[in-house]
Amino acid sequence: MNRLSEKTLVELPSAVVQPGYDRADAVARMVHLGAGAFFRSHLAVYADDLLEQGEAEWGVCAVSLKSPGVDQALAPQDGLYTLLVDDGRKTRARVIGSLKPVLNLVQQGEQVIAALLHPDTAVVSLTITHRGYCYDPAGDCLDQALPEINADLRTPEQPRSAIGVLVWAIAQRQARGLKPFTLLSCDNMPANGKVLQRVLAHYIEQVEPQLGVPGLLRQFMEQYACPCTLVDRMTPQVQEADLERTAGILGLHDAAPVITEPYALFVIQDWFCNDRPPFENAGAILTPHVGPYEELRYRLLDAGYLTLGLLGSLAGCQTLYQAMQKPEITLFMVGLMADAGATLEKHTGIVWEDYQQQWLMRFANPSLRVSTRQLVAEVSQVMPYAVLPVVADRLRQGLSVDRHARVVAAWLRHLMQVSASQAVSDDKAAGPLVAQVRALGGEAADPYELTETVLALAEVFGPTLSEDLEFRRCVTTQLLDLLDQFPSATHLRTSG
Template identity: 35%
Template sequence: MRGLPPSVATPAYDRSRLVPGIVHLGLGAFHRAHQALYTETLIAHGDMRWGILGVSLRDAGVPRMLAAQDHLYSVTERHGEQARTRVAGALRGALHAPSELQAVLAAIAHPAVSIVTMTVTEKGYSQNPASAELDIDDPAIRHDLSAPNQPQSTLGVIAAGIRLRPASAPLTLVCCDNMASNGDTLRKLLVQYASQVDVPLANRIASDVAMPNSMVDRIVPAATPTSLDWAARRLGVRDEAAVVCEPFTQWVIEDRFAGVRPAWEDAGALLTSDVRPYQAMKLRLLNGTHSAIAYAGQLRGLDSVSDAMADPLVGGFARRLMLEDLRATVAAPAGYDVLAYCHDLLARFENPTLGHRTRQIAMDGTQKVPVRWLPALRESLAQGIERPLLERALAAWLHYLRSGVSDSGTALVIGDAGAPALADRLRQAANDTDAAKAALAHASVFGSDAWPSAFVERLASHLSKLRQGGMTLLLAG
């Protein structure tokens, strides 16, 4: 990228000296604005071992787009009128797994690569959200079990790469997706998968491959024509891979690596012995509130998170949900000010320059709700505690699926492969009580354990209000 304004920071190092030491699966905007920038800082300080080879597991457009720009792209951190832009050079290549599979497997197998990171979303791990075990009915997993050397799933690709890797080359897998104990979860699922195709490989993975838990945090909206146009005006050139995100960023990682690792702590990451309190806090307070904003916002016809936060009804609901219901369910790390963290989150949600779409956040609810809301609900109900705001959020999601339209009658676009089966249950029910029972009996989302009858009755009452008067009636009380 030549001819950029002086205010735009560009790589000052020789990119030809970069050695690919990291393979990243899931080459979306989040990775490019998060893990890649932590690594970029280390490279800029002179550690050339950590060039990144990005892998797109589905979309061929992202690798093609990045290749046309020599794998350079810009990241602008923006809040209101304040903005700071830098060009990242850490990405040394980008592969499309379906069409370049052998190159992807060879990269994972290469001894110079000691880290594989991933951001493939919750659904990318082929986990049954109710049982938390490997979903052997996942079409990609079914394919990989019959053709393990031509894998399509995330787990299959990782396992096939490790199978080709020298046993003497240490490897660490760093899951950066929003799952509780994500490293432990990845280990369990990967071993379960490998056990089906290659028992010695499963044993090797279980004993030799490190998978630390981690927690990532940065709001990175998907690129839009508007955001790309804005970035082009700021840069003076067109960057089809431009990312516009918030200034805040956080990465907490357990210091459990099999071999050499980047000194990410020198770039601002927190290395710790236990990431679980940070994970739970972020998963419930940020992600849990985000999901509630998304479904309430979609039902109210509000396109962005900042629009929803500015809406008296939805904004007030989101604030109370976080501060009253969800905050009560988290155990903070020692010395951590959870209330201040909540207020920081709310201020981030109000950032009007991000344009973070409620429709985007609402995607894949059948994967997200079981980890963002249901554990807090289960724990509270087991203690005899009601969470009235969280229960209303759950009802709003179910109504979103059942009605398929906003409160004003506009058709909603629901991007969730697991939604039709649950929506059919809701729509076939004779009344709201039956709808609540039918939904909670949908084991792939809600599990097989019974829910308290009083909770079922409250949920039915919320569904009735939504059916009669939408979000206005639900949140009136």
């Protein structure tokens, strides 16, 4: 079977949408760090939409940061790949052509730096995961203890981390008198632009004397824009069956297809320091403040992901779809969303009933095999900003926190299970908690002592919740109920 490429586009069936523009005319004024599946289902598609509209200057130079797998899959395909949009009933196939070229930082570092230093580069976007920012939330600063940061600080002219690469490029642009580029974080974390600006500023502060660019920190803070964004599109990991299905649809082999849902959201703070793509023409929302959209997303959607991951995993469900087939879990989720919604201000442009129904339909999509294990691996990162603020607000308002306390209790129940096994937790950030639960007895831990000890951790629950007796009482009650209903980790009945 032939492989997808520029030459084989003519072999595609008419039902497969392919680029309607001349890719030879496209100019990559955007450089993107982190060429994973989510980027290719999200920002790369927005860019492709703009190219279809004749905005030929907004192609993307995509950079794979570590593993050569992505670029090795895409390079022989001239950067082309298939986007399969599946609503659970029908699959639509579209070949995306916005990526050109596709590079690897490790193997093509000089070309990556050259792209970042090109005078026409106006936007540098990122999807590098939480860890890629090398951010220490406790200190609100760069985590200098990380090996890659430690190495980059010693030799900033030979950077290995994304943060080091960006600072080196910023320094070289300043030294050459080039216009700054906008730094567009597209990772799902609160205040992502502010976090990016903070770690870059802290890094520059450490290496400015070595870089030989006087006033670099001041120039960065005054000239470079780091807008916050909100991104959303479910993009499960591609399996072997997906490769086979894609080949069946295309009649060609595609080594890097992406599976996703019809829904996509891209909210961007309207703060740019150079030319920008007209993202709004492709369906993005540009706004002075991303905060209200963040609250909606984190308290409803991210908390929903987390909860379905925990409850579904404890119930033996492998995917979100399986979890949503359990009426008791669906009922619990509806109540949880209502509780969270009561803490949000009325949101302009959002119809609450429609948003809730859309949310439920998205998670009930059988074609998106989002694994509960994948979501549980992110619990310790998501819990502090998605669940705990709702608890704090409802306690202040004198409202029940039973449902959200049950989510916290399900997390404790999960930690008990993990601590009882010798397996390493998928949730790397939960390592210290797992060790603490193991020290308390793991599966045999006294639930009262466990709740009191874990909830007292101010670095996790904050100084207010860690000392709130009502919150502790609710979590203890819910944990006892879970242990009673779910003693052997084989079945879970949620209470509504």
